[in-house]
Amino acid sequence: MIQLKGIAASDGIAIAKAYCLVQPDLSFAKTTIQDIDAEQQRLVAALEKSAEELAAIQQLTHEKLGAEEAAIFGAHLLVVKDPELIGPIKQKIAEEAVNAEYALNEVSTMFVSLFEGMDNEYMSERAADIKDVSNRVLAHLLGVHIPNPSNINEQVIIVATDLTPSETAQLDRNFVLGFTTDIGGRTSHSAIMARSLEIPAVVGTGTAVESIQDGDLLIVDGLTGDVLVNPTEDMVATYRKKAEDFTAQQAEWATLLNEKTISKDGVQVELAANIGSPNDLEGVLRHGGEGIGLYRTEFLYMGRDNLPSEEEQFTAYKTVLEGMEGKAVVIRTLDIGGDKHLPYLPLQDEMNPFLGHRAIRLCLEYQDIFRTQLRALLRASNYGNLKIMFPMIATLQEFCDAKAILLEEKENLLAQGVAVSEIEIGIMVEIPSTAVMADIFAKEVDFFSIGTNDLIQYTMAADRMNEKVSYLYQPYNPAILRLIKMVIDAAHKEKKWAGMCGEMAGDEYAVPLLLGLGLDEFSMSATSILKTRSLIKHLSVADMRALATEALQLTTSDEILDRVKQVVH
Amino acid sequence: MKTKQFTVVDPLGIHARPASQLVAAATPFTSSIELQTEQRTANLKSILGVMGLALKQGSMFTLHVEGEDEEQAFTALTKLISETGLAQ
Numbered sequence: 001m002i003q004l005k006g007i008a009a010s011d012g013i014a015i016a017k018a019y020c021l022v023q024p025d026l027s028f029a030k031t032t033i034q035d036i037d038a039e040q041q042r043l044v045a046a047l048e049k050s051a052e053e054l055a056a057i058q059q060l061t062h063e064k065l066g067a068e069e070a071a072i073f074g075a076h077l078l079v080v081k082d083p084e085l086i087g088p089i090k091q092k093i094a095e096e097a098v099n100a101e102y103a104l105n106e107v108s109t110m111f112v113s114l115f116e117g118m119d120n121e122y123m124s125e126r127a128a129d130i131k132d133v134s135n136r137v138l139a140h141l142l143g144v145h146i147p148n149p150s151n152i153n154e155q156v157i158i159v160a161t162d163l164t165p166s167e168t169a170q171l172d173r174n175f176v177l178g179f180t181t182d183i184g185g186r187t188s189h190s191a192i193m194a195r196s197l198e199i200p201a202v203v204g205t206g207t208a209v210e211s212i213q214d215g216d217l218l219i220v221d222g223l224t225g226d227v228l229v230n231p232t233e234d235m236v237a238t239y240r241k242k243a244e245d246f247t248a249q250q251a252e253w254a255t256l257l258n259e260k261t262i263s264k265d266g267v268q269v270e271l272a273a274n275i276g277s278p279n280d281l282e283g284v285l286r287h288g289g290e291g292i293g294l295y296r297t298e299f300l301y302m303g304r305d306n307l308p309s310e311e312e313q314f315t316a317y318k319t320v321l322e323g324m325e326g327k328a329v330v331i332r333t334l335d336i337g338g339d340k341h342l343p344y345l346p347l348q349d350e351m352n353p354f355l356g357h358r359a360i361r362l363c364l365e366y367q368d369i370f371r372t373q374l375r376a377l378l379r380a381s382n383y384g385n386l387k388i389m390f391p392m393i394a395t396l397q398e399f400c401d402a403k404a405i406l407l408e409e410k411e412n413l414l415a416q417g418v419a420v421s422e423i424e425i426g427i428m429v430e431i432p433s434t435a436v437m438a439d440i441f442a443k444e445v446d447f448f449s450i451g452t453n454d455l456i457q458y459t460m461a462a463d464r465m466n467e468k469v470s471y472l473y474q475p476y477n478p479a480i481l482r483l484i485k486m487v488i489d490a491a492h493k494e495k496k497w498a499g500m501c502g503e504m505a506g507d508e509y510a511v512p513l514l515l516g517l518g519l520d521e522f523s524m525s526a527t528s529i530l531k532t533r534s535l536i537k538h539l540s541v542a543d544m545r546a547l548a549t550e551a552l553q554l555t556t557s558d559e560i561l562d563r564v565k566q567v568v569h
Numbered sequence: 570m571k572t573k574q575f576t577v578v579d580p581l582g583i584h585a586r587p588a589s590q591l592v593a594a595a596t597p598f599t600s601s602i603e604l605q606t607e608q609r610t611a612n613l614k615s616i617l618g619v620m621g622l623a624l625k626q627g628s629m630f631t632l633h634v635e636g637e638d639e640e641q642a643f644t645a646l647t648k649l650i651s652e653t654g655l656a657q
Contacts, residue, residue, distance in 0.1 A: 075585045075616060078592050084615035111617050118623050122584060126620060312580045312626070 001231050004205040006180065008225035009191035011527075012200035013243040014178030015236060018216045018229075019156035021167065022209065024144040026135060028101040039093050043086075043100040046140035051080045053136065057170060064173070065196055072129070079133045085111070101141050108134035128189075132164045152176065157218045159208050168193040178220040180208045180227050194222075202227050253530035257288040261533045263515065267541040271533055272328070272523040274501055278319040283526040288533065291328035293449065293523020294389075294501035295320060297373065298335050305344055307369060313376035321384025328385050330449060330499075330523070332428065333373055333402075335359040335391040339465070345369075354454075354463065359392035364401055374409045381421040389449055393427040393434055396441060403444075428501070430454035435483040438490035448491050449523070452502025456480055474557040475504045481513060481552055481560070488518045499523055506532055509564045512539055516548030543567070570635040571643040575656035576627065583624040587653040592616045594649050600636025602646065613646070630656070 033039045058073035079085065085107060092103035108130060115127040139146045149158065149170045158171065158179035168190050171179070176199060184190050184203035194201035200222030212218065212229055219228040219239045223246070228235060261271045272293030273284040277300070284292065300308045300316055308316075321329050336342055337358025345366075350356035363370035377388055390402045403425055410420050429435050430451035438448065452475060457464045459479055462472035474480065484500075491498035499521030504510045506524025511532055514522065522532065547567050551560045577583065595602045595613040602613040604622060606629070611618035613632075624630060632650070634643045650656050 071586060071589070075589050078589055078616040081596075082615045082617050084612055084618045111621070114621055120582070120623060120625070122581065123620065123623055126585070130617070309580075309626075311578075315580050 001235070002211055002229040004180075004202075004208060004211060004227040004229065006202040006205035006208070006225050006227060007185055007191075008222050009184070009186055009188075009203045010194035010197075010199060010201040010222045011246075012178070012198070012222045013239055013246055014157050014200045014218075014220045014222070015239055015243065016155045016157045016177045016218065018159050018212050018214060018218050019149075019152060019176075020209065020212065020214045021147050021149060021158050021160040021163070023135070023161070024139060024146060026138050026142065026144070028099070028105075028138075028142060030102040031099045032097050033093070033099055034097075036094050036097065039100050040090050042141065043089060043093065043104065046100070046137050047080050047086065049140045050133070050136045051077060054080065054133075060170065065193075069193070069196065076129060076133050079130065080137065101138060104134060104137060104141065128164070149176065157220055159212045159218070161209050162188075163190040163193070168197075171197065171199070173197055173199065178202075178222065180205055180212075180218070180220050182206055182208050252534060256530050256533045256537070259288075259533065261290065261536055263536050263539055263541045263544075265540040265542055267515075269515065269519065269536065270328075270499075270521040271529050271536075272330070272499070272501075272521055273526040273529060274523050275320070275526075278316050278323070280526065281320060281323040285323070287526040287529045289327075289526055289529055291330075291385075291521075291523075292320065292324060293328075293330050293499055293505075293521055295329060295331040296335065297332060298340055301334065301336065301342055302340065307344065307372070310372045310376045310379075313373060314379050317377055317380035317386075318383045321380055321386055324384055326385050328387060330387045330389050330426070330447075330501075331377060332389045332391050333360070333377075334363055334369065337362050354457070360390050360398055360402055361392065364398065364405075367405065370402075370405060371409055374406050375413065378406075378410050378413055378420045378423070379418060381423050382419050386421065387424040387426060387447065389426045389428055389447075391428045391451070392430060392454075393441075394431045395433070396437070396444065399427055399441065399444060429487050430458065430502075432459050432483065435487050438487045439493065442490040442494040442496055445496065447496055448487050448498045449521075450484060450487055450498065450500040450502065452480070452484075452500060452504040455483065455502070459483060475507065475510055476513070476551075476560040476564070477557040478552060478554060478560065481517070481548070484514070484519075485517050485548075485552065488520075491520075492518060497521060508532075508535060509561060509568070511535055512544050512564055512568050513548050513551055513560075515539055515541055516544030516546070516551075518545075539568070570633065571639050572631055572633050573643075573647055574629060574631045575650060576629050577624045577656045578626065579653075579655045580626050582626055582628070583619065583622065583655060585620070587655040588616055588619045590653055591646065591649060591655075592619060594645060595642070598634075598636070598638050598642040598645075600634050600639045600642045602642060603633045605631045605633060 054073050054077045058070050062070035088107045089103045112127045112130050116124050118124050149167055152175045155175055155177055157177055161182045162184055178200040180202045182205055191203050200220050202220050202222055202225050205227055216229050219231050260268055262268050270290045272291040273289035274294040275292055276296045338354050393399050413420055424446035426445050426447035428451045429448050456473055460472040462469040464473055488498045497520040500519055501523040505522040506528035554560050604611045604613055606622055611622050
């Protein structure tokens with residue numbers, strides 16, 4: 001048995017024989033031709049056949065996956081019919097008396113390098129589309145078959161170096177149980193397609209093609225990224241059990257998809273998702289998110305060489321608000337500094353960046369940047385249920401200053417005749433000073449969202465990047481629980497709501513305690529939502545209140561964790 | 570010959586979807602239809618040509634239409650360019 005490790009790209013477990021999808025040999029020699037007309041005709045015939053195939057694939061993709069996924073083949077079709085591609089190839093054949101294969105390759109390589117050279121990720125990725133189209137035409141010229149996975153008629157797992165968009169689209173869900181590739185990551189085209197087809201996939205294994213033969217028995221574990229080649233019978237039995245459990249769990253979760261989150265004794269809470277970009281929306285809806293509890297806007301500012309414009313931000317916020325169709329969307333204003341830097345905004349090196357000039361502290365100094373973001377948010381407020389949240393608030397003054405700037409921008413927009421909706425304004429509670437003063441803050445803010453990752457590191461004075469002190473990162477420490485209780489109680493006293501957007505909100509052992517402490521909103525990664533909804537359905541808030549009260553009197557993190565495990569299981 | 574100047578407003582710049590729509594709309598006309606930027610000129614009947622201009626948000630280009638059906642082509646394309654939200 002060989003075990004390969006890759007990137008878990010699409011959930012689920014597949015067990016089946018390998019089908020190696022290896023590209024045919026597309027090598028050719030440069031030759032001199034006599035009959036130019038005949039050679040040009042050969043090219044035209046290959047282009048026509050390619051166009052027919054692409055139209056068929058487009059149709060198939062449209063039926064299986066929908067218009068959006070099929071659109072890429074519409075673009076491929078335009079490429080095989082492109083006069084600026086065909087003209088120069090024909091010209092090359094005529095002027096240099098070379099074979100069509102050579103002329104095609106020369107011209108398409110020119111376009112590929114043109115696109116690859118663009119300083120724009122989107123455009124350089126289009127180079128792969130041109131290669132895909134050009135290989136299809138080349139295969140027709142050479143009379144070789146591009147493997148046609150749509151012909152597969154038994155259950156298999158596809159093994160490939162990478163899967164091109166056209167290959168992935170041809171995979172028949174009834175026969176292709178999963179796939180594994182040598183290259184790619186979670187956001188590569190093949191991984192995205194696997195998730196929309198809902199078949200397990202492990203990408204980026206590095207050596208799948210060389211390690212696996214056609215017909216080998218394979219297990220692809222899309223949950224962990226493991227690929228097992230010719231596993232033992234025991235292994236197969238173990239994985240069959242794991243696959244069954246996964247399927248059963250998926251079935252239970254699917255029934256909870258459009259349900260509210262209600263405890264055994266009838267208390268309703270809200271399960272929201274943390275996102276970093278509008279692209280994450282699809283996952284939120286697919287996993288039954290009841291709102292967005294944290295939209296980290298810093299990703300709009302990262303991986304580029306200039307500040308995002310107001311218009312660009314407006315579009316992103318509007319997309320998210322519209323996508324959530326009136327459900328609450330909490331957008332956090334820029335949280336930069338600490339471990340997150342912008343290449344175009346040089347900041348001084350600091351001894352303790354996490355205790356330094358970051359988030360709201362930075363925004364209150366660089367007001368141009370802050371005001372641009374606030375304007376984009378205010379304008380977007382008309383498209384859904386927006387709530388704005390300021391990060392890293394340590395003093396009431398900071399909140400008042402930030403809110404004053406927000407209201408000033410709002411007045412400016414209203415004066416210009418731009419409509420702005422009512423917006424709740426809240427803060428992240430991640431600094432102990434704010435947790436301790438929560439009763440005072442609660443009179444001023446509309447809501448709290450507890451950021452546990454930072455709250456824990458600041459309360460325990462333990463850098464979460466430093467392994468030597470990682471033992472101090474203790475979500476169940478009674479000190480943390482007491483702070484959380486103070487925040488929730490303070491909010492409720494003023495009839496405000498309290499949420500949590502740190503990792504703790506989706507932790508199966510923290511959820512019972514948080515439920516008992518009265519947390520109103522739990523915001524987590526989308527993939528944890530259905531699991532948490534199922535968990536809460538089985539818990540009674542009254543029982544959890546008793547558990548939390550008991551936990552607050554315990555001495556250590558371990559004692560509390562043990563106690564939760566006893567009660568929950 | 571009919572011409573009109575545009576500025577790209579789509580935050581993504583010229584990407585596959587609007588480019589495909591423009592090429593599909595331009596192809597049936599017999600007129601010569603071109604997009605011209607400061608550096609280059611592209612045939613609007615060519616997806617590779619149009620995408621190859623790599624127009625970003627804020628870039629300027631001029632639409633040139635010349636030929637027998639230039640009136641209809643110009644009307645249809647100027648309308649489509651603003652409808653797709655690509656440029657104005």
